[in-house]
Amino acid sequence: MRACALFSSVLTALGFAVFVATALPPARAADAPDPAADAKAFRDYFVKKFPKVKLDDFVNGPYSMNEDMRKQWEEKEQFPPYEFALEAGKEMFATPFKNGKSYADCFANGGIGVRQNYPMFDEKEGKVVTLELALNRCREANGEKPYSYVKDEMASLTAYMAFTSRGKPFDIKIPADPRALEAYQEGKRYFYTRRGQLNFSCATCHVQSPGERIRAETLAPALGILNAMPIYRSEWSGMGTISRRFTTCNSQIRGVPLEPQSDEYRNLEYYLSYVSNGLPISGPGARP
Amino acid sequence: MAPLDFSPLRRLILKGAGLAALTGLGQIGLGLPAAQAASDKYPEDAFKQKSDADAIKALYGRSADASEQIKLDAPEIAENGGVVPIAVITTLPGVTSISFLVSENPNALAASYVIPEGTVPSVANRLKMAKTSNVIAIVEANGKLYSATREVKVTVGGCGG
Amino acid sequence: MASTIRVRAINSGDITEVQALIQHPMDSGYVKDAQGQTIPAHFIQQLTFEYDGKAVFVADWGPAVSKDPYVKFAFKGAKKGDDLKVSWVDNKGASDATTAKIQ
Amino acid sequence: MSRTIGAIALAAVLLPATLIPARAASDADFKTAYAAADAAEKQAGALRNQWTTTEAALAAARKAAEAGDFDQAVAQAREADALAKASIFQATSEKEAWKALEIK
Numbered sequence: 001m002r003a004c005a006l007f008s009s010v011l012t013a014l015g016f017a018v019f020v021a022t023a024l025p026p027a028r029a030a031d032a033p034d035p036a037a038d039a040k041a042f043r044d045y046f047v048k049k050f051p052k053v054k055l056d057d058f059v060n061g062p063y064s065m066n067e068d069m070r071k072q073w074e075e076k077e078q079f080p081p082y083e084f085a086l087e088a089g090k091e092m093f094a095t096p097f098k099n100g101k102s103y104a105d106c107f108a109n110g111g112i113g114v115r116q117n118y119p120m121f122d123e124k125e126g127k128v129v130t131l132e133l134a135l136n137r138c139r140e141a142n143g144e145k146p147y148s149y150v151k152d153e154m155a156s157l158t159a160y161m162a163f164t165s166r167g168k169p170f171d172i173k174i175p176a177d178p179r180a181l182e183a184y185q186e187g188k189r190y191f192y193t194r195r196g197q198l199n200f201s202c203a204t205c206h207v208q209s210p211g212e213r214i215r216a217e218t219l220a221p222a223l224g225i226l227n228a229m230p231i232y233r234s235e236w237s238g239m240g241t242i243s244r245r246f247t248t249c250n251s252q253i254r255g256v257p258l259e260p261q262s263d264e265y266r267n268l269e270y271y272l273s274y275v276s277n278g279l280p281i282s283g284p285g286a287r288p
Numbered sequence: 289m290a291p292l293d294f295s296p297l298r299r300l301i302l303k304g305a306g307l308a309a310l311t312g313l314g315q316i317g318l319g320l321p322a323a324q325a326a327s328d329k330y331p332e333d334a335f336k337q338k339s340d341a342d343a344i345k346a347l348y349g350r351s352a353d354a355s356e357q358i359k360l361d362a363p364e365i366a367e368n369g370g371v372v373p374i375a376v377i378t379t380l381p382g383v384t385s386i387s388f389l390v391s392e393n394p395n396a397l398a399a400s401y402v403i404p405e406g407t408v409p410s411v412a413n414r415l416k417m418a419k420t421s422n423v424i425a426i427v428e429a430n431g432k433l434y435s436a437t438r439e440v441k442v443t444v445g446g447c448g449g
Numbered sequence: 450m451a452s453t454i455r456v457r458a459i460n461s462g463d464i465t466e467v468q469a470l471i472q473h474p475m476d477s478g479y480v481k482d483a484q485g486q487t488i489p490a491h492f493i494q495q496l497t498f499e500y501d502g503k504a505v506f507v508a509d510w511g512p513a514v515s516k517d518p519y520v521k522f523a524f525k526g527a528k529k530g531d532d533l534k535v536s537w538v539d540n541k542g543a544s545d546a547t548t549a550k551i552q
Numbered sequence: 553m554s555r556t557i558g559a560i561a562l563a564a565v566l567l568p569a570t571l572i573p574a575r576a577a578s579d580a581d582f583k584t585a586y587a588a589a590d591a592a593e594k595q596a597g598a599l600r601n602q603w604t605t606t607e608a609a610l611a612a613a614r615k616a617a618e619a620g621d622f623d624q625a626v627a628q629a630r631e632a633d634a635l636a637k638a639s640i641f642q643a644t645s646e647k648e649a650w651k652a653l654e655i656k
Contacts, residue, residue, distance in 0.1 A: 038655075041655050041656055042655050045655045188654070189650055192650040192651070192653040192654050193646045193650040194642065194646050194649070194650070194653075195601050195642065195643070195646070196603060196604070197603045197604070197605045197635070197638075197639075199642065201650065201653060203653050203654075203655075204653075207653075207655065251604055254603055254604045254605050255601065255602070255603060255604065256602035256603065256604055256606075256607060258600060264600060
């Protein structure tokens with residue numbers, strides 16, 4: 001019986017894929033990537049789709065588009081559930097490593113008010129470096145074990161760093177390096193690529209249907225979605241990082257998540273952050 | 289007494305001001321302390337009851353009448369059943385305790401608050417709700433029991449995938 | 450170890466508004482872990498706020514109060530700079546207490 | 553057009569997977585079916601596009617085989633194989649198809 005259910009779901013997924021494939025316009029010549037034009041089109045799309053939402057309010061995710069939820073959120077924000085993580089992060093950030101150095105030594109401006117610059121493209125490595133990755137590299141360079149990317153300490157540290165950057169607009173740069181443009185383009189491809197048995201892309205939920213409910217959740221708009229990270233999700237009963245958000249999104253559409261901080265996720269974060277340039281950092285955030 | 293417009297009042301309270309508006313109202317009567325509410329003893333038995341009616345009986349020994357003077361503030365649709373912000377404020381005088389019940393939870397009684405003299409009869413807290421249910425606020429005032437009820441919808445949480 | 454209790458007590462005129470957030474799992478006893486084992490109930494039963502030697506607010510909680518519980522109330526008679534004592538005890542007998550300055 | 557043909561071919565592969573084998577399946581049948589599914593899933597892995605449902609079917613196949621229920625083990629392995637092939641098909645067609653969704 002279970003076999004039948006599976007069988008039909010395979011067919012459904014396939015049927016969907018075939019439909020999409022055949023409905024495609026003939027492949028057009030690959031235009032050269034133009035991140036600035038992409039970002040403008042991206043922002044314009046959301047502004048047009050949600051004329052009542054102020055641009056900066058998109059960083060508040062589903063709360064920007066649902067009054068009843070917004071009220072519950074404001075209630076929560078009076079004493080936000082990320083408070084403990086934020087305090088722990090502040091303490092961790094100030095505590096030196098065994099070698100006497102600290103996180104502050106690894107970052108510009110001692111790590112204060114810099115979250116809006118991440119991820120950045122590292123021209124030496126030729127790859128995107130996210131804040132989570134930079135934090136673990138900082139630990140390892142100082143003889144400390146890396147943290148899990150998805151929650152707990154990593155969420156606390158990034159919560160504190162985001163908090164010191166609240167209100168600062170995302171300022172992601174794509175240097176004149178073909179590898180940077182390639183990383184951006186790969187991130188964009190990941191964002192729009194359908195995957196998982198449900199045949200969903202990131203865009204299916206967060207571009208086409210923000211504000212709508214899927215199962216029990218109200219979908220957040222992709223514009224500004226990373227500005228609030230890390231987040232305390234009631235559904236998780238705890239904090240989660242960008243890595244956690246990406247991996248759980250993948251498994252929700254029945255795709256096997258990639259390893260946190262894999263090239264794909266790094267590129268995806270680069271793309272998503274870039275197209276939200278100009279919108280303020282609002283993390284840490286609270287979400288349903 | 290002039291009817292209170294609750295929503296601006298609540299907003300004022302959220303800002304931590306405007307509470308003075310209420311203080312004249314809550315503290316009339318002698319506050320006949322009911323046995324349960326006045327004691328420091330944890331009402332174990334009441335928390336073990338399954339239905340709202342049994343829990344109210346175990347806690348107070350009688351049933352409550354609906355009152356327009358209780359404002360129960362709860363969302364229409366809980367964004368997550370695990371964290372539902374629920375608040376109550378009342379203009380009833382002589383309040384000695386305020387309790388919250390979620391009718392459809394395995395055990396209906398969620399929280400019960402002792403309100404000594406000098407404390408404003410207003411409480412906000414966050415409760416878990418297993419599913420769509422009535423939420424009942426009970427206010428004990430001048431030895432009598434009053435209630436307000438609201439339905440809160442809870443959609444199935446998470447997808448477990 | 451850092452306190453499990455966060456308190457904000459803000460005085461304005463005769464009224465002091467108190468908000469508290471407590472770090473506690475508040476396990477209901479109805480949830481199973483990843484291995485399918487029921488997580489035993491573990492929740493704060495009583496939370497007490499004392500001012501000037503008297504209880505100004507007592508919360509009796511069951512397991513239906515949310516994880517990391519939050520409560521807000523207000524009382525009369527305190528001044529800025531006064532102490533507010535907060536303490537809790539859970540169903541396993543664990544407890545914590547702190548004293549906050551009214552702001 | 554080749555995509556459509558691919559899908560039909562795939563559907564043809566899928567059909568026998570749900571049929572009850574005429575005779576009881578053996579350990580060898582399971583191993584053959586599982587190896588095929590595992591190979592397809594590895595290919596999906598190389599395309600960075602595995603499905604959780606494929607993994608679940610593979611696990612169910614292993615579990616059934618351990619319990620000596622080879623009919624069930626073979627059925628699960630074939631499902632896993634079909635799912636893995638569908639995920640490969642998805643990843644392959646999405647190499648170009650993603651562009652249709654892009655905001656321009």
